Amino acid sequence: MSERSPESHRLGPLFDRVLELAQVRLGMDIAWVSEFTEGRQVFRSVTGDHDRFGFSAGDGGNLEGSFCVRVIDGRLPNVVHDARTEPETSRLAVTADLDIGAYVGVPVRRRGGELYGMLCCVSHRPASALGDSDVAFLELLAQVVGEQLDDQAEIQREKDVVRRRVEQAISGDALSMVFQPIVGIATGSVIGCEALARFSGPPARPDIWFADAERAGLGPALELAAIERALASLPQLPAGVYLSVNASPSLLLSGLLMSSLGAVDAGRVVIEVTEHAAVDDYDTLLRAVGDLRAMGVRLAVDDAGAGFASLNHILRLRPDVIKLDISLTRGIDTDPVRRALAGALVGVAHDMGSTLVAEGVEGQGELDELKALGADAVQGYLLARPGPLPVQLGTPPKV
Numbered sequence: 117m118s119e120r121s122p123e124s125h126r127l128g129p130l131f132d133r134v135l136e137l138a139q140v141r142l143g144m145d146i147a148w149v150s151e152f153t154e155g156r157q158v159f160r161s162v163t164g165d166h167d168r169f170g171f172s173a174g175d176g177g178n179l180e181g182s183f184c185v186r187v188i189d190g191r192l193p194n195v196v197h198d199a200r201t202e203p204e205t206s207r208l209a210v211t212a213d214l215d216i217g218a219y220v221g222v223p224v225r226r227r228g229g230e231l232y233g234m235l236c237c238v239s240h241r242p243a244s245a246l247g248d249s250d251v252a253f254l255e256l257l258a259q260v261v262g263e264q265l266d267d268q269a270e271i272q273r274e275k276d277v278v279r280r281r282v283e284q285a286i287s288g289d290a291l292s293m294v295f296q297p298i299v300g301i302a303t304g305s306v307i308g309c310e311a312l313a314r315f316s317g318p319p320a321r322p323d324i325w326f327a328d329a330e331r332a333g334l335g336p337a338l339e340l341a342a343i344e345r346a347l348a349s350l351p352q353l354p355a356g357v358y359l360s361v362n363a364s365p366s367l368l369l370s371g372l373l374m375s376s377l378g379a380v381d382a383g384r385v386v387i388e389v390t391e392h393a394a395v396d397d398y399d400t401l402l403r404a405v406g407d408l409r410a411m412g413v414r415l416a417v418d419d420a421g422a423g424f425a426s427l428n429h430i431l432r433l434r435p436d437v438i439k440l441d442i443s444l445t446r447g448i449d450t451d452p453v454r455r456a457l458a459g460a461l462v463g464v465a466h467d468m469g470s471t472l473v474a475e476g477v478e479g480q481g482e483l484d485e486l487k488a489l490g491a492d493a494v495q496g497y498l499l500a501r502p503g504p505l506p507v508q509l510g511t512p513p514k515v
């Protein structure tokens with residue numbers, strides 16, 4: 117056997133499990149799935165006695181001198197009970213090289229019938245008991261393998277489509293930003309603006325775009341692209357109005373933000389940490405955040421009260437701003453429990469020397485309640501929907 121293929125050409129653990137089942141059921145020493153490609157067979161998944169046979173997943177061999185090609189073209193049956201005495205196999209070099217006693221092999225086909233390769237089992241000992249039921253069992257497994265290969269190829273195609281879509285958004289003009297004002301309760305005037313991403317093609321929801329990008333390994337790149345577009349609008353904001361941008365911990369940890377923020381007045385920027393999952397390593401995150409804070413950037417914890425993670429973020433990151441999640445704002449004027457939770461978070465913010473911004477304010481009753489609880493600022497459809505700059509407040513609410 118020769119030539120090692122890249123690791124990426126190996127099949128996954130499911131295929132190893134299928135091969136183990138084949139090997140154990142037939143009592144053989146090794147089992148594999150190979151792919152036929154350009155006159156060679158490449159072993160994509162191998163279980164059993166790699167050492168004595170001398171090959172493992174990723175290796176390739178000549179197809180011409182193999183048992184497998186002979187099964188496909190009809191020179192050999194699916195079962196060879198004793199390769200050392202069978203005329204067609206006894207003179208093949210591979211019989212002696214690999215010390216082959218018994219062999220069972222069946223073709224692996226894609227759903228359309230196209231030949232992919234072979235699923236085979238081999239033992240050093242001859243095995244006279246192997247028969248039709250063993251071949252039928254392997255054929256069943258080969259069918260599962262073929263269907264899985266099709267499914268994996270489909271998933272990969274879909275991933276490639278998403279990846280290209282995200283890459284185009286990053287470098288092209290499908291991604292633009294809208295801005296939603298954040299209004300100070302004491303003054304009724306705009307103190308900041310949150311930049312939110314909009315995409316010209318489907319999916320419609322920006323959070324789905326960011327989740328797709330994350331799965332394609334492009335999460336931080338897309339977030340950075342959104343932030344850079346938002347920062348480019350900073351000169352259009354009135355003096356004294358801050359710009360709030362969204363960033364996941366992985367973007368913060370990547371260090372990618374440093375140079376973008378180095379080019380602007382970082383004292384006018386608030387970074388909202390958007391993450392609903394637990395953060396494993398707060399020490400590293402704190403160092404990354406510390407570097408940004410040293411530049412003058414302020415930090416907000418987004419969606420506070422929406423889950424356990426946001427409370428941990430508050431405890432560990434000690435943000436300058438707590439953004440009360442929409443789920444606590446909604447109906448706060450009619451629900452004493454929401455009121456109690458929001459009031460507690462206002463207290464936490466003020467005890468830390470931070471401010472609390474309530475998101476998703478849609479009703480005058482919600483705004484009145486937040487004011488009574490001591491919230492510092494509000495954001496929501498009652499004041500303005502996200503839109504292009506310059507931001508405009510709707511009918512002035514009674515703050």
Ligand code: C2E
Binds near residue numbers: 321326363418419495
């Ligand atoms: P988020 O950061 O919590 O943003 C607030 C969301 O609430 C925005 O939805 C905003 O349009 C919406 N909203 C504002 N006021 C109200 C209101 O009064 N009522 C209701 N029902 N909704 C309101 P949007 O723009 O669809 O964004 C959804 C999520 O997508 C964001 O949640 C954020 O997690 C993510 N996202 C959006 N833009 C960006 C971005 O540029 N970068 C990153 N990393 N994430 C983004």
Ligand code: CA
Binds near residue numbers: 362418
């Ligand atoms: Ca946000």
Ligand code: CA
Binds near residue numbers: 418419441442475
């Ligand atoms: Ca939020």
